[in-house]
Amino acid sequence: MEGCRVNIVFDLDGTLIDSAPDLQTAVNLMLEGEGKPPLDLPTITSFIGNGLPKLVERSLDARGISQSRYPQLCDTVRDFYSAAPADLTRPYPGVTEALRALKAAGHRLGVCTNKPEEPALLVLHLLGLGGFFDVVVGGDTLERKKPDPEPLEHVFAALGDGARLYVGDSEVDAETARRTGVRFALFTEGYRKQPVAALPHDWRFAEFDALPGIVAALSQTAPA
Numbered sequence: 036m037e038g039c040r041v042n043i044v045f046d047l048d049g050t051l052i053d054s055a056p057d058l059q060t061a062v063n064l065m066l067e068g069e070g071k072p073p074l075d076l077p078t079i080t081s082f083i084g085n086g087l088p089k090l091v092e093r094s095l096d097a098r099g100i101s102q103s104r105y106p107q108l109c110d111t112v113r114d115f116y117s118a119a120p121a122d123l124t125r126p127y128p129g130v131t132e133a134l135r136a137l138k139a140a141g142h143r144l145g146v147c148t149n150k151p152e153e154p155a156l157l158v159l160h161l162l163g164l165g166g167f168f169d170v171v172v173g174g175d176t177l178e179r180k181k182p183d184p185e186p187l188e189h190v191f192a193a194l195g196d197g198a199r200l201y202v203g204d205s206e207v208d209a210e211t212a213r214r215t216g217v218r219f220a221l222f223t224e225g226y227r228k229q230p231v232a233a234l235p236h237d238w239r240f241a242e243f244d245a246l247p248g249i250v251a252a253l254s255q256t257a258p259a
């Protein structure tokens with residue numbers, strides 16, 4: 036391989052996959068059961084990023100449902116979601132091709148998501164992406180979740196030696212990369228809430244076909 040190997044870790048929701056529509060379905064099925072009106076897609080999208088429990092908590096607040104119902108309704112949403120995590124969810128354009136190119140170039144790939152591990156593995160499998168990744172850590176795999184550095188450090192440690200790049204779309208991801216001390220490539224078309232300039236990043240891209248070039252540049256400059 037030209038240059039050094041790069042270990043590339045990806046966020047999942049809003050980075051590799053556009054998963055908001057299936058999360059919306061799961062939340063709205065729960066709300067329907069509670070006799071509450073559904074939430075629209077932009078609202079649900081703005082609630083994604085800190086894990087499924089937080090999505091449910093924010094949804095209950097938005098519809099004035101008592102948080103005392105939270106543990107039960109969290110399980111309800113999780114069950115609805117796990118039953119159909121890839122009905123409407125798709126990888127962003129060019130994701131599969133970019134992952135294939137990065138693997139072919141000899142790099143190692145992982146996932147660090149706040150989505151619970153079980154549905155994360157399932158959705159990766161259903162979308163044909165599971166085979167690309169050596170390590171997948173979800174929001175409930177370890178004690179702490181992003182933006183705590185623990186899960187991202189764990190994935191990089193499991194991937195072994197190499198330069199380190201984290202790829203994500205959100206404020207949580209930018210903060211996680213900063214706290215972990217790794218380079219960050221921002222996918223600008225995901226679920227971020229603030230302008231691109233407000234999220235610290237080393238590179239940014241809007242199309243996945245740009246990612247192999249970013250990795251090649253890092254692999255040339257980073258010490259082996």
Ligand SMILES: O=C(O)COP(=O)(O)O
Pocket residue numbers: 046047048049082083084085086087090147148149150151181205
């Ligand atoms: O489950 C979430 O809220 C976000 O998941 P992500 O970390 O893959 O963006």
